[in-house]
Amino acid sequence: xxxxxxxxxxxxxxxxxxxxxxxxxxxxxxxxxxxxxxxxxxxxxxxxxxxxxxxxxxxxxxxxxxxxxxxxxxxxxxxxxxxxxxxxxxxxxxxxxxxxxxxxxxxxxxxxxxxxxxxxxxxxxxxxxxxxxxxxxxxxxxxxxxxxxxxxxxxxxxxxxxxxxxxxxxxxxxxxxxxxxxxxxxxxxxxxxxxxxxxxxxxxxxxxxxxxxxxxxxxxxxxxxxxxxxxxxxxxxxxxxxxxxxxxxxxxxxxxxxxxxxxxxxxxxxxxxxxxxxxxxxxxxxxxxxxxxxxxxxxxxxxxxxxxxxxxx
Numbered sequence: 001x002x003x004x005x006x007x008x009x010x011x012x013x014x015x016x017x018x019x020x021x022x023x024x025x026x027x028x029x030x031x032x033x034x035x036x037x038x039x040x041x042x043x044x045x046x047x048x049x050x051x052x053x054x055x056x057x058x059x060x061x062x063x064x065x066x067x068x069x070x071x072x073x074x075x076x077x078x079x080x081x082x083x084x085x086x087x088x089x090x091x092x093x094x095x096x097x098x099x100x101x102x103x104x105x106x107x108x109x110x111x112x113x114x115x116x117x118x119x120x121x122x123x124x125x126x127x128x129x130x131x132x133x134x135x136x137x138x139x140x141x142x143x144x145x146x147x148x149x150x151x152x153x154x155x156x157x158x159x160x161x162x163x164x165x166x167x168x169x170x171x172x173x174x175x176x177x178x179x180x181x182x183x184x185x186x187x188x189x190x191x192x193x194x195x196x197x198x199x200x201x202x203x204x205x206x207x208x209x210x211x212x213x214x215x216x217x218x219x220x221x222x223x224x225x226x227x228x229x230x231x232x233x234x235x236x237x238x239x240x241x242x243x244x245x246x247x248x249x250x251x252x253x254x255x256x257x258x259x260x261x262x263x264x265x266x267x268x269x270x271x272x273x274x275x276x277x278x279x280x281x282x283x284x285x286x287x288x289x290x291x292x293x294x295x296x297x298x299x300x301x302x303x304x305x306x307x308x309x310x311x312x313x
Contacts (some may be wrong), residue, residue: 001030002045005103005111006041009136013311015143020048021057021097022113022132024163029249035172038247038311040164040263040275049098053164053266057097058132060159060286061089063258064072064227064284066173067198071156071287073296075279078121083255087196092122096130096159110135119152126153138153141311149303158282159296161307164263165191165249167242177273178262179220180243185213187228187233187258191283191292199284199292203229216241219262219276227283236279236310252308253280256293280307 004025006012012030015025023043025048039053042048048055062085069082069092077114081092090097101113113132119127149157190211191199201267210218216239230237236250237258251258261277286294297303 002048003026004045005106007107007111007134007136008111009138011108011139011141013136013141014134015134015142017111017134018048018100018115018274019103019113020045021054022098022101022115023048023058023097023230024055024134024161025056027143029247029311036166036247037168038067038075038167038249040166040170040266042269047115047269051097053263053270054090054097054162055270056161057132058159059121059162059279060096060130060157061128061149062156062158062244062287063160063162063279063281065078065089065196065198067285067288069123073154073287076125078125085196086120087198091124095122097162101132104131105164106200109138121286123153126151126155128157130159137142141313143309145307147303147305147307149297150299151302152299154296154298156287157303158286158294160255160259160278160279160281162278162279164266165240165248167240167247168244170274175271175274177271178276179273180219181219181276182216182241183213183219183260183276184216184239185228185258185260186231186237188214188231189229191227191229191257193226197225197284199248199289201289201291223262223264225261225264226259227281228260231260231302236282240276240278246313248312250308250309250310251278251280254305255280255282257281257283259284274303280305
């Protein structure tokens, strides 16, 4: 059964999480005294059961694409469950986004959810325990997602949050696209992809391409679903500004990459380009590309990463 849990703070932020996929399904924040939901999703939460777009979910164990659905680890070739042609996207079908997570702790400002994957799930070696904490700051509009994972064997893990943002607001009576949002990225390089969305292995400069957001730039009609190389993880990876310039979103993480997706393939009842995903991550296919930054998770090296969404008004 899908259950909804709410966390809130003293400055008017109300965040809704559901146990299916540990999903962020709503974030109401006060802008000029008015409540505004900035998360794109379904009004009927039952639709998340068959959601093809990972709306608000924790995607993993390994987010994004892996070529040929195979990873070689310590001389052993692991065959994963392909779900996009010969490749695997977000770890195959019925992965973390489809699981019913257990609520470990729930307080006014925070919730921790937990899920255990058995050894060999969709081809991943070792049983893996995931814990995800959503925590609101008390006096600022900041939501921190702490993602931790513990494995019984050495394995490859790289989950992320897959929320779609629209800073103009999302509700039943108002539909706006993200074209007039302005975006800045702390990224001077990106990883080009082949016709299957798999990185070619090259790392190219964004300068003089449509992928250049090193200065605040309107998204416009640009169609983007690419990984960017984060220059400096001590600074925000991305800053998104509403068309009205009354709300700004900073995305902060220790991950070396950031997937930017302009949601061109959102489907009914949602609309294409209704939101934008800014997904901190390891680069797609990193376990198979030696010069892409990546580390494995093992019993003596558990996985721990954070994603911070900070609103400025």
